[in-house]
Amino acid sequence: MSSLVGGAAVNSAFAIDDIERGAGGSDDPVGGGADGENLMASVSHSKIVIKGAGGEQSKVRTGALASVDPNWVPPACWYEPVFSPKQLKSAVESGRGGYVNAHEWWSNGIFVDHYDKGEPDEDLNVNTGRRSTAKGYKNYNVGKDGMFWRSVVAKGHDFDRKAWDCGRIMFWQDAGTVPDDKHAPTPEVLASYAYDKIRVPDTEVELNPKARSTVNLPTWAWLDKGKFKDVKVRAELPGTGLWAETTAKPVGLHLEPGTKDAELHPGSGECAINGDGSIGTPYTKGQGSKTPPCGITYLRATSGKPYAMKASVTWEVSWEGSGGAKGDLPNGTFETTQDVNVQELQAVDR
Known part of the structure; x- marks a missing residue:
């Protein structure tokens, strides 16, 4: 029995x-x-x-995607x-x-x-x-x-x-x-299985100023080209001829400043992927007071405890498989948190 x-x-x-x-x-x-x-x-x-x-093949930290669609099962x-x-x-x-x-x-x-x-x-x-x-x-x-x-x-x-x-x-x-x-x-079942195995690089962004931001002056944020590339995962079920390859493509960076006393650039906090795979624009000397294409202006200084800035990259997910099958799966995100200290200064030369 x-x-x-x-x-x-x-x-x-x-x-x-x-x-x-x-x-x-x-x-x-x-x-x-x-x-x-x-x-x-x-x-x-x-x-x-x-x-x-x-x-x-990389020494950077990686993590799993979280689906942005709460209804996807x-x-x-x-x-x-x-x-x-x-x-x-x-x-x-x-x-x-x-x-x-x-x-x-x-x-x-x-x-x-x-x-x-x-x-x-x-x-x-x-x-x-x-x-x-x-x-x-x-x-x-x-x-x-x-x-x-x-x-x-x-x-x-x-x-x-x-x-x-x-x-x-x-x-x-x-x-x-x-x-x-x-x-x-089915190929779609294998594609969904592969989705769970995707590992994408850490989302820690470059910031300027690096050590301490300044009230009312923009903090530039960017990700260098080459770090964020398409990630492909192939799932095969031996003995059946069934396979699927699931591809995650980075499409944008979302910033959350960690405080309501801040302004995002752009206002939505959504920084698009550039044609070369980078996000935002690296800071160069003399741009301190300009509005960055991707960044944050903090309006209040930190007091003992840094702001927990969140940065999450959105990945667009698609798949193709045996028999010519193909389709899309829900976008995924991978988020990291960075400490940002903000100082109060009346004037600064950057």
């Missing part, structure tokens, strides 16, 4: 090394192992391979190939129970009765309460060309009820085909 297990199941903690490394094995068209440990792996143990997470679950017939048989013969989907752990019984002896069993959708009969298999379908598939839950959705929508127990899929199921993997 089965035991329903929530998001704290075995291997619920996500690790990029796990999905890139897999469990190995020579008789393994999708990179998974054939032992009992892999049978036990569940929840966010995905076989999706990530290439080029961004920022890996990436897929909570999907199905993936997990075992060839020989792999499943080997895993079952290890004598341990395992997961027939991302949430249901079974003793060794179902793996023998359903996948070896051909006895039918039940799929379950917890959200609707509907059950359906799943036909059984003989000798783990050894000799047939294809894979057994089961569900995977996206990172951060371990306790999401929507993750139960992928309630089918492990099922057979002929080689070269993808399940006819609304929760089957």
Whole structure:
């Protein structure tokens, strides 16, 4: 019989090394192992391979994007190939129970009765309460060309009820085909998965004056060209031919001064990306009293505690994938905070 297990199941903690490394094995068209440990792996143990997470060739600090669309919800679950017939048989013969989907752990019984002896069993959708009969298999379908598939839950959705929508127990899929199921993997699913792996450079901006700004005189802000480039992340699901490449393109910088006693330049606080990839204009001597294309004029001095200026770069996100599929995903932002001290001076020569 089965035991329903929530998001704290075995291997619920996500690790990029796990999905890139897999469990190995020579008789393994999708990179998974054939032992009992892999049978036990569940929840966010995905076989999706990530290439080029961004920022890996740079020494600057990086971080993940935060979607600007609060209504965007990436897929909570999907199905993936997990075992060839020989792999499943080997895993079952290890004598341990395992997961027939991302949430249901079974003793060794179902793996023998359903996948070896051909006895039918039940799929379950917890959200609707509907059950359906799943036909059984003989000798783990050894000799047939294809894979057994089961569900995977996206990172951060371990306790999401929507993750139960992928309630089918492990099922057979002929080689070269993808399940006819609304929760089957698609290029867009992979693009959304890649979105979460994008890492963009820190948004710490150059300021002038560097050490201390002055009341009623503008502080210039800019980002040098070359630091902010397109970041591409590719996600592939081995054994399916499915892939997607998600691209984040920097499109603007937003400043928040950290106090109401300030004026933004431009007034919206939105500084556009220049044609060469830079943002704003670097300060040069003699421009101290001019209005910068990107910056802040503070109207009140700090008193012991600096202002926490926030700088966030907006990244436009698009994707393309297998079969000529393509589309857009919500813009993302990455924000950092910088301390700004402001002094009160009647006159200053800059």
